[in-house]
Amino acid sequence: MRLHPRHAALLLALPLAAMAAPTATPTPVREAEGIREYRLPNGLQVLLIPDATKPTVTVNVTYRVGSRHEGYGETGMAHLLEHLVFKTTKQFANVGAELSKRGMQFNGSTGPDRTNYFETFPANAEALSWALRMEADRMTGAKVLKSDLDTEMSVVRNEMEAGENNAFGILVQRTQAAAYQWHSYGRSTIGARSDVENVDIPNLQAFYRRHYQPDNATLIVAGAFDPAKTLAEVQRVFGALPKPTRKLPPTYTIEPVQEGERLVTLRRPSGNQGVFVSYHIPPLASPDFTAFDIAVTALADTPSGRLHKRLVEPGLAAQSFGWPGRNAEPGLLNFGLVLKEDNDVERAQQLLVDTVEGLAKEPITAEELQRAKTQWTQRFDDLMANPQQLCVTLSEAIAAGDWRLLFLMRNRIEAAQLDEVNATLQKWILPSNRSLGRLFATAAPVRTPLAQAVPAADALKDYVPKAAVAAGEVFDTSPANFDRRTQRYQLPNGLQVALVPKRSRGETVEVALNLQYGTLEALRGKRVEANLVGEALALGTKTHTRAQISDSFDRLKTRFNAGSGATDGARLSLGSRRGQLAEALTLMAEVLREPVFPASEVEQLVRQQVTNLEEMAQQPQGVAPQALQQALAAAYPADDPRAFLGFPDYIAAIKGLTTEKLQAFHRDFFGAAHGELVLVGDFDPAEVKPLVERLFGSWTAPQAYARLTTPLPAVQGLKLNTALKDKANAMVLGALLLPMTDDDPDYAALRIATHVLGASGFDSRLLTRLRQKDGVSYGAGAWLNASSFEPRAQIDVYAIFAPENRARVEAGLNDELARLVRDGLTQAELDTAKRAMKAQADTWRSEDGAVAGAIAGHLERGRQFKWNADLDARGEALTLAQVNAAIKRWMDPAKANWSWAGDFDKKPAAK
Template structure:
């Protein structure tokens, strides 16, 4: 006979969602180091293996979980609970252990990097989320992981691995009263921390237009995908979106299956509705065979998903996926290990009772509910499309290394100093004394204010008055348009030649006006002022 099993599961309500700048991958790194031991429990992984316990750790966006499954006995339960209580607050989290574990973490990263589907999901999430940390996968950025500051990692551990941020689940074969006594013995002495966890307040704005990601890497199978922002798992509409995902992808009745696989546009389709603490995503993917058309597969996928408005969800479709979902709930509840895992995930989304609330919502969800949610969320402005294009030799721009600025500028010798200006008293009396006024033979009035300036710069302004009340009547638009066209070329010089001449003269020029006046303003240097003024005169 199969020996009864017991499951001990500890979930910390911290994941990649909680990481700050430069800390991506920190929650996942910490998961690895939690097996390296405490002063009282040497190498935890070795001890677990010696006791024949199945175990694992996993990191998500909203939680980090550790669990042990073992032959039911008071001794095993006592040891597992003692170990979990101990490593909650006494783990080494040392530089030595971090260095030794880095190879394992790198291998995990490289495994993901070699999986086109996994990388495409990462790229699509990154494109879909501008601000929220759901746009960053828990594995983290390679440079953040490789350069992690051990003091910051230890601070992360001390902040989040505390009893007020943890959920303990014991499932399977055990005596409840004895389990509660042992839990109190090992976890009760851990003091409630004085620190307060920082609130997470970043909300992702509603997406404001279609987005697209194209990934080119070595690979065999083409992929197309569509991602849509959705609701948190606690939302009353979450189950309707879950039902919609199943209606679209389940073989052989799924709408995407029939539109893509049955027509040979794709070899397989899949979909996921991510249940998360904050608003999440629903994603749909199709594998496109070699030589197949990604464009046709993508267009058929989008047309099927967003065509629900014209082809409403039916009661038959909802009943089919409802039956399967409720059967899954029964199977989960019948398995202590699966039940513990599901309760753990519900806690990460907000509360353990969400598991049962979700089951109850499955019993009631209607075709009208699914239709309403489909029309609300499966729309172009909420869509991010992804494509994976296999490429045996993908082109890349060169990787950029950091520049050692200190070395770069250590022996720098600059140009000769720029000619300095002089201080100037801008009072009305002094301005009047320094200003020269005269008129040209054609009647143009000229005002000059000589002054030694930094770099020999000269500022100039020209104002031309034109027309009279009668000649300008109804010609406001003509004046605006004429002024805006002046810099676009003359009889002698094209627009580009004017731009090149201004650059050569070290000058800047702007011209604007209306029906009554045209104004030119600019700057140049003293020695190029005559050339600049001649060009201005030509333009005008």
């Protein structure tokens, strides 16, 4: 989907009775860098990526069809089909609901060159077999029914309207449309509203039958599976699909050379302003493409890029960014600036153009080239250690012509020469190739070369695969095994440490560090400092600038993230590798213990925060939660760290943030006496222990620490309404407050109830009602949070929708909540929820970063993973009567608090 990720999900294993096993076997095509390619007789390309180190499997299917393949009147068809293949097929009444029942993570997305689907689930032969059967069924068996389209149409409109709320996103669409006269890349993937609303179902079915075929698809299986058995299963299931007799016509439109600057002006309500520029470039397969990837790093990197230095640092813009279009056919090189309302748009535009097109006079430097290579290598290494992300990234390479283009791009980046990069950029980054400028009559215009398609086979003729990434150990991710493998101890200053050594793919290590600080009285009036000090830590230290810190982490192939809050302290994470861990931890300790908060960097941070908040203050998804949280915290005075300020007050407070305030807060509150440090992954404990003690063992803070209590607010039955003008999308958020901790005997039952109500994805009651049945909401759901320290729990419910559908959304929410309390769950729902929740738990424990964060929370609470196992066991043992009794005991819809935000003066559209 274009705007929102799908919820996690799995499918029901049903036999495809009509399929007879074919006799022909898959043909091995090639093996490169740990990936084995096969071809079935019907044309299906199969890639197998075995990785026994992660106890999950990802099944990915990429269809070589996107918005580029749509004809006149067909815009949005590829995206519509992405919705409808989650509906009815020959074997399933509702594919999305069946996926959700099994707790799988899944997604679908549509781009210009491809449509992609994947599902990730705990390694299990039966689940894998079923997922393959499901994908084979919807490859040719989706019914694409008019009834499904009718209920989904409001959902698609809702998605369009959510996109319409994003003014900068529309600016990007309009600018790219102006860049193209003929090619389909100039059209938004979601399509023209008129085409989507008037789509002819036979035409849509014909589009599906034409493109959803085995010879137009690539199946990828990655993770912990048996390659031989899986290949046999693929042959049995997919091999039964007949080879199409139709021939897909090639696309051959080449955009003419642009002959002058083009300008787009967009005027609409928004919390920020922006400037965006595009230049035509060759496709991903072209040898020239490397230069554009490098140019993006040199110009748009934060904090080292030229645009950041020249516009963001002086306050002329709030943010800079860029990307090259990685397409099968000639695409666009893009750069943009996000501006505050009081920034000068014309000045920013001129500086943007001068900086980008100034590469002719100020070529890429050796330092910028090396930074681009370092960042690319780090991202590539991270990618190869993550089977799910590798599948999704390979789908982009497949869409561009061949999956091996990913590795060819890596090789080309590594081999890039400075003079060749600059020569390429000077050919393409020209004023006449710019879609932002004005048209002038010019006697002798300077024009770019004509971009030509580059066959992937030609590009790959000299490609030599590298060795596959080294595998780690096969690790048991059960709670009991994590508790057995975890080494726990405490430093003299009080810092609690947990080490979980395990050999991991790519020798990766994940680190989580939580620091608690302050007391209620000491933190009064310091909410802004407490909220932003974590993000400000890496702005500079006594010996390193912000850019140097960023470059050092890139060089160390390390991800570093830090955040903080007034009530929950600082939360930091590090993703590194065995060989770089010691240096990365040392740098993290320097960032933590020796920040200086440079004034110029703090000013940038303030501008960025203000810009983001000003935009959030005009978006339903920002306003509805803010209004509800402010109401629930109304009992606290303004200086209380537990108070919640409205947007205007909080923006004013942030504008008063200074270097001196951050320095004082860090000096008074930061230390490791009350904290938890966790390492999970490929490291030697004997080397790590003395390093950790040297870096953190003597670090304490002057101020005492006492955890802030957050009693349950005495608030119920609120109905808040916030009017927002000219917004095509609206949101409602509800909160039911419960006097319960996560150790309450009924907590396990309410987890299951909330899962069925709104946390289970497509088969949840809320999404089934509001999206599948009523067709009035693109996204709806519910979740349960409970404190470990005091009786405060909260069931949150949300929905996004077109504002004219408010009455139907409100009726649907009320009906489903009342039905849940009145009738309870069914036995089938209870059984399905138990299976799905177990699968979800098994999946998240396969992610080392998530595990590190969970163990840090356990240390703070005096728990181990046994607590999770016991909670899961209590849930598994619950009977239907017990769950339904807990629902009646705790859930009273009349006590729920609701916050609505949107343009509710809009009238329902005429049908």
